[in-house]
Amino acid sequence: MALVPLIAPVRLSSFIVVFLIVAVGCDRKIRTVAPKTSLVELPTTTLSGPPFFTEITDSSGVEFQHHVGPVGRYFFPDIMAGGAAFFDFNLDGKLDIYLVNSGSPPSQVDSVAMARLGANRLFQQQSDGRFVDVSLASGLGDTGYGMGVAIGDINNDGYPDVYVTNYGPDRLYLNGGDGVFTDITQAAGIENDRWSASAAFFDFDRDGWLDLFVTNYVDYQPFQPCRDAAGRLDYCNPAVFPRTADVLYHNLSGNDPDQSGGSTEPDNAPIRFENVSLESGIAEKPGAGLGVFCADLNGDDWPDVYVSNDGHANHLWINQHNGEFRDEAILFGAAYDAVGRGQASMGLALGDVNDDGWLDLLSTHMEGESNALYLSSGGPIFSESSVRSRIAEASLPLTGFGAIFVDFEHDGDLDLAVVNGRVRRSLAGPKKSHTGDETLSRSYAERNQLLMNIGQGVFQEFAGADAFLGHVEVSRALAYGDVDNDGDVDLLVTNFVGQARLFRNDAPKKGHWLIARVVEPKLGGRDAYGAQLTVITAGKRIQGLVSPGSSYLASHDPRVHFGLGNAANVEHIEVRWPDGANEVFPGGAADRFLVLARGEGTPP
């Protein structure tokens, strides 16, 4: 075991990998005329119609500007941030908003003013639907170099707590229930000061206490200038840095040594997490992790973890039921694209887009790599179907980040929204004067996309006028939630060196809806992360999942939204709880909010 004389050798950039090496020679003559075929016959690839969304950023009072340190330094984390969350921190039934800011690189924070500019913001929704900035009073104005956010109730008191991922030390904030959050990072045993990105809470050992998965990106060398072959300064290609391992934290709060079997009740005992990355196997496979969600993907009633890795095979960590995980992404067909290439995966969406009762996955990619739709086909094995679903063509020229599957117009199937923004400078954009935020961001700006599900997981892009599509910016996080409690799903978007934007869903509706909050009364009444719902209407079973952590650096409304199409009534609702137990709840009229509390239904 000797001194390490060098950092990891310089890696071939993806540019070089495009074409490789040596000579070839052949002299056999062959025919060149090939038969021509097309895969599927589909109608025109774009849709138009009345707008879906109205921007309400200004009228809502959500004033948030993403700040980075001195522009033009091409500090890599700048272009990857920042996060957004919808959550109801004070349990008043109205969604509040948390937005993650960046600021100067950690070693460059030289003024209080810059630290304040780069602070995160908590906006509390008022009774009139407007938002008020309560960051200071709440204690959530984290001034770290922010990336993303995860929301989950870690102490089973019913109040959602906040985990902030940073370039630098992450932070864990405990919600006191009185509008004040306390930084318990150190006391809770959280120690992740690598460059982390998306994170998600889930209960991997099904003990009733939410554990935490954090993706770590790359081992970035700050201030290493990155240039393309032409010598133009730009944000770095992650392939030049070593990958890092993700982190799994086990919530030990239920392991009270005085109580055999542990407890799920909240008490005044300190919250403790243990880093179990090594024991669980998670640390064995470094990746350039950017996106994550947690859900039971193989139907064994234990939550698994899917991670999107930038430039490498994605990971599907299958829960082994004993605290260990095994990456089976390749065996499940969810590691690569349809032809076996690792792609620059960023954001993740999940939902049953083809109505087969199994979750499908979408991962967003760089320009030149279409977004990948991993479609299940009646089982847990996926096949990458972006071409067949018409997602490939729409996404090829764009660099996708946040993505969600939601039924926007209540026609009974899941649509797709994707926010985009380049990571490499557009050569068609402003070429020289990168002196201001606006000029800089314009070189990376791209339009966002709405793709409507026209049945069986085939999508058509919406090309009509729409506020959500009207801003050409460098968008990153995309979070959803019913912010005005009107039964449909609204959107929140963050933008690199730009405003965060709130969009209200005003789409003409084609059917009915249902929104369910699924809670565990014995766990402080917290949301039942990992619970799977099936709404049964006449002739249709619609799937839903309590899983707020997905997309990119984002956390969504934990309530589950269903578009019901023509069904004005629901026959019943089946809930599979995170520990595998089943319960059935009565149905009834559509177009309403429900609370499904464990124990109040009936056995199947």
Added chain:
Amino acid sequence: MTAPTPETKASEEQKRPRFRTVLIVVLTIATAGAAAWMLNRSAGRLSLVEQPEVDLASSSRAVVQTIQQAQTRVDSSPDDAIAWGELGMVLFAHQFEAEARACFEQAERLDPQEFRWPYLHGVCAAATDRTAAADLFHRAVTLKPEEGIAHNRLGEVLLDLARYEETAFHLEAAQRLLPRDVRPLLALARLEHLRGRSQAALTWAEQAVRAAPQERAVYELLAIIHATGSEQVAARRALEIAQTLPDRPLRWRDALAAEVLELRRDTGWRLLQAESLLSQRRSKEAIDLLRSALREDDRDPRIYCALARGLLVENQVAAAAETLERARRRHPDSAEVRFQRGVVHFVADEFRQAEQHFRRATELKPDYALAHYNRGLVLDRLGEKDAGLNAFETAVRYRPQYAAAHFHAGRILLEQGRKKQAIVHLQAVIRFAPADREARRLLEQVGPTPN
């Protein structure tokens, strides 16, 4: 001489207008033909009178020089397809893709029989416009049907476009033309897998395994095909083999693309070449290359660091130190430069100075696992065991799979009699570096060993 009779005159007068008409028609046709020929000949130039504008403001001197030379050749021979094509190649090599595409287009217009221009244009277009790339590769294979690599590229692009029958045709052609190349075999296996023909997919994948048993990608594909066919045992076996192989992109042969790469003159490329030379122990050549690169462009601290490493290999410790001192002045925020300075001091047995530089590197980049590790080694040498242990433990916090750091942490803990904690680290060594005998020996010393 006979005087013309009035009849003859009349006859000649009748013929003159006919002759004039014929002459006018002939002249008109000739003029129109000439004009058409001229127009056709200059059509390329007319549609691209000017060369594409290339913004060289950020480029290094060597890159500017190379591109300008190619531009000058086009200026002096604007009708020369080769001059345009070569300008396209130089621009493509330096990532001016849009400008390169315009040049390839012009080259193809001037010489429509040349295979290289649509082919390279296709390579250039493939990343962002699969349909255009397919058309270009198709033109290329029409011009040179015996070029297997072009059939393969076309097949892969068509596969992306889900035009499966055409894909099969071109990949099979590529496979016939390049029988020992794994890439068409892999693509054929993927094609059949996508078509749901598992037995055919398996046959191609097995051929790919035979052709390239050291390539991870072939075993991974084999695993995917087995898994889809519910052959879980075979799938796991293939995956296990894959995981023992290097995780690298599939290498294949493309002479034309290699020619483009050869044209690169940018600093990043020189650095890659120098790294390759250093790995082949050709440090003198690497040093020459890096010195030349530094003279032209000193904006990248990695050039200094690579040069210092080369100098160290050549035992030129003072020169390495001097190089890094210049680097430190030029790039004061670079953690890597500090790290390398630490290495140079370590080699010179200057442990105290080495420790200072490694520490500074970790201040500049707190998650710098290698710097923490090296600092641990230095502190250990200085007899500062607790601080050394702390450094090793920090290294494994940032890189949990870092077997060497686990080993030293375990070793120091054992020396301190903290067996329980030592075992955790030593077991981690076995987990991440199963062949490590020293760790096994230490574990045997303390008692229970894994497996």
